[in-house]
Amino acid sequence: MYLLKKLGWFFRMEKRRYSMGIIALGLVSVFNLIPPRVMGQIIDKIAGQTLTNQELFLNVLYLVVSGFAMYGLRYIWRMYIFGTANHLGQILRFRLFEHFTKMSPSFFQRFRTGDLMAHATNDINALVMTAGGGVMSAVDASITAVVTLATMFFVLDWRLTLIAILPLPLMAMATSALGRRNHTAFKASQEAFSKLNNHVQESVSGIKVTKSFGYQGAEVAAFAHTNQEVFEKNMRAAKFNALFDPMTITFVGLSYVLTLVIGGIFIANGELTIGELVTFITYLDMLVWPLQAMGFLFNVIQRGSVSYERIDHLLAQESDIVETANPLPGIKNGNLDYAIDSFSYDEQETLSNVHFALKKGQTLGIVGPTGSGKTTLLKLLLRERDVESGSISLNGYDIRDYSLQDLRSLMGYVPQDQILFAMSIRDNIRFANPDLPDKMVEKAAQLCGVYEDIIAMPEGFGTIIGERGVSLSGGQKQRIAMSRALAANPEILMLDDSLSAVDAKTEHHIVENLKDERYGKTTIITAHRLSAIVHADLILVMENGRIKEAGNHQELMEQAGWYYETYQSQQLTESLEASLEGGIS
Template sequence: MKLMKKLSWFFKLEKRRYIIGILALSLVSLVNLIPPRVIGQVIDEIAGRSLPQQELVYNLLLLTASAFVMYGLRYLWRLYILGTANHLGRILRFRLFEQFTLMSPSFYQKFRTGDLMAHATNDINAVVSVAGGGVMSAVDASITALVTLITMFFLLDWRLTVIAILPLPFLSWGTGLIGRRNHESFKAAQEAFSDLNNTVQESVAGIKVTKSFGYQAAESRSFAATNQEVYRKNVLAAKYNSLFDPLVLVFIGLSYTLTLLFGGIFITQGQFTVGELVTFITYLDMLVWPLQAMGYLFNISQRGLVSYERIELLLAQESDVKEAAQPLPAAKNGRLDYAIQRFSYDAGQETLHDIHFSLEKGQTLGIVGQTGSGKTTLLRLLLRERDIQEGAIYLDGQDIRRYRLADLRRLIGYVPQEQILFALSIRDNIRFANPELTDRQIMEAARLCGVYEDIKAMPEGLDTVIGERGLSLSGGQKQRLAMSRALITKPEILILDDSLSAVDAKTEHEILENLKTERDGKTTIITAHRLSALVHADLILVMEDGRIKERGTHQALLAQGGWYAATYQNQQLAESLEEGTHEKTSDL
């Protein structure tokens, strides 16, 4: 089978455990032949009135012993086959998670979060079912069928055996016909489950927005439509799946009919005994399970194959950002040089063009500009979330593509526009990069970022659990906690991507003053809409449509009288008016 071949690497890895399990399963099939044979002999002896008490006791002990042996053997094969299959699930989950951590942002634009969750749960479970129940069904069905047919053929009557199995080739043809439809229906059902998973994930993540717009009813209708489609596709898959067992029973029923008809003829002719016919029918009944097992195997193999191909598709994805073939042994902070001729996302419209500037180690760079001007893209290229098509970024005289990704990113503390906080305590969020950090170090980082008093005011302090994505915190608290997490590692390069937009001007000024004192000799890069945050920067870039429109210090840019000067004056005027309004309100 195709999937079994694909999983051959795992079977080789766990061959010892599978061999033990298969041996135990094979012995079960052999021991399982004993009870029908014993029962048939007892029936013949009872019919002939020649069953001594001693032989009856012996037969009862033999039946009891075979039952205990089968109990022990069944425990073994379940442990070594079904138990080992769970190891496959652990390996695949780890491979997928590791793949997710290595992928660049373009991967997450291509694959939705709900899809990835479905791959890591439902698809893996389907594959594990094949490695466990599938292997069991294949081995048990094959051995049981083979041993039973040989016993029927050689120990009972070969003619009746041939007659009894005449309907089975037609059964094989029927299951193959259903199987092709089954494969397509399973594939559609798995894809529908991914859509459902993604819908639920997005709905839960955006529940605040949904409620704020009063969109609950429409969202419920949308979910109901998706849910109905999943139901419809799973029902279709279940319909094809449910055809297997009735098909098996129809052809087995024909086998029973032929057996009773010709078995009765052989008995009347004195060529067969009643006990032998009972034994034969019991063996024939034992063939029902192998045939049903093959149908079950076919079903889960189809589902498993679809799921494994979906997993393979994910594992085959390659990151846009490649490690250097011969990376430098270490990365260190130094002069930062941008020399970008051109950069665009996915061969689309140019995002950056002709970006050239330098920043000495320990200096502060400010980047401003309207939304969509390319500010965040400049920062992400330094983090190597993407690579430049034409040009390069140099750190300490070396193209950053020559550094190992881990070494480069270890130098950088990054606070993005959208803060990602985890459903953990404040302590665990701040010391995320190093769980060994002390509470004293955590509170020092919180003090630098102006969130120290907020934490102290919380009933449980550092032990406060903030909820998923910081649900229980204000926007300003989220930003300052995220900044604390970045600062606590004492990065050589700190990137603040509009990370103070949710705090007031006074708090922003205090934080920036703390950073100026704390980060002496270290490089800081800040993007901001509030230009007062950049007055002390050593170099300020004004971005427009992916180009540098203006550059210089705060004073130099004011002297130029361009966009920066006009925007700064407007912001100062707005702040003055706001302060005046506040003072009048206080007097009242």
């Protein structure tokens, strides 16, 4: 009942289609009664030597008509019940996908990719089975059982009917007990499948690292252990599932024994004909399906309940980022003001007393040691997280007063870990605008210094790059990701250490292009190599989540602090590398 209540919204939405399917299913049950009755009458007429050719022809005609009727009706109920159940899968997959796109990064830290995939495949398939096979079993079993039992009771012999159904209450109790065990076993098998999904997804994603460490043997052994665990839990679930049919057949067999013994006595006493007993046994045989269907239904509902609980748990998760009820109408680029008193990840303070302003069209450079809070400043502007104490303002308004869609429409972001899709380079670059002309795609690639690399590939811009850009070098992935951001021509461009994998010459080429192309637009660059941000209007030196130094390049050099020492050190290193290259050549 829990699952039927939870899926009530869907059954109400599709009540017309389900009604058509149920009517067709009910008519099949009625037409199904005709052949056994016809056979019984023919047997009695043959035994009494009263069967005429005309009666035989009419009875055969009844069988043919009922056969064709059942053929058409079975097609109808399958289309209206099984077809409608597939619509439930479509709706739930969309809800899950839409929910995933709205969730904040913390959600994906709690739930791994393989687990989410298991919910979107196995769990939804279990619910589709409930809405299709489960509904069919419930309706067909109920109608067939009621119609068949009524015919046996009122048309044939009510006494023999009562005797034949004596084992059924015992079967119901046994099925219920088995169903509870099956529920627990299926839940464990679904959780194990999620674990297996996670293992495969992480192993395939990190296959390069695995091979570089020569860890294949250990990884295969770890997978074998996980796979064995899944197998054992699936076998336990399969064991309980496999017991349903034998249990049903056992109790039905007991009904057959009672029917044959008592029916034989009735025939000997002249209270029942042979034809009627044949018809009765045929009807009893027809009851095997409803009884098996009830076991199947109980099994499917138990599985569906587990899957719905798992999906419902996901959909109940709330994003850390809450949209304002009344967002500002529209948005445009302007001055940025950071006034962050404090911000923490998992109760560990990451930023403290970060206050600065950036005018529209200026370039901000953010540098500092690893873990100093550089990336966090960008993610807060993107509202992947929200400031706990303080605010970030755009055009004089807190960014939380804008809708997320409007805010992010201004931005182009190139993260440290570039995500490229398994499609052509052209489609990756124009991802934000699929209709972007080829000339604009090529221009973005030229600005990021990757054009020559692309046209040297076998298919040029049509080259399929593989999942997550696996076929590209680190520098190529960075520059294609930058090209994708530039192709969108964002008002605010954020490059999070996006030049780390390119050489100094390519970096200089990209930086110069950005200065010309980004005139009048805001650009924020985090970097470890200071040469990437020397042109910035404002440079922040972060340390332990605080602003240690601030100013432009000249001002920071005059302060002779961390920035000065790091810049001098990097310049010396580059000079030595250039000298060595010159000597080698």
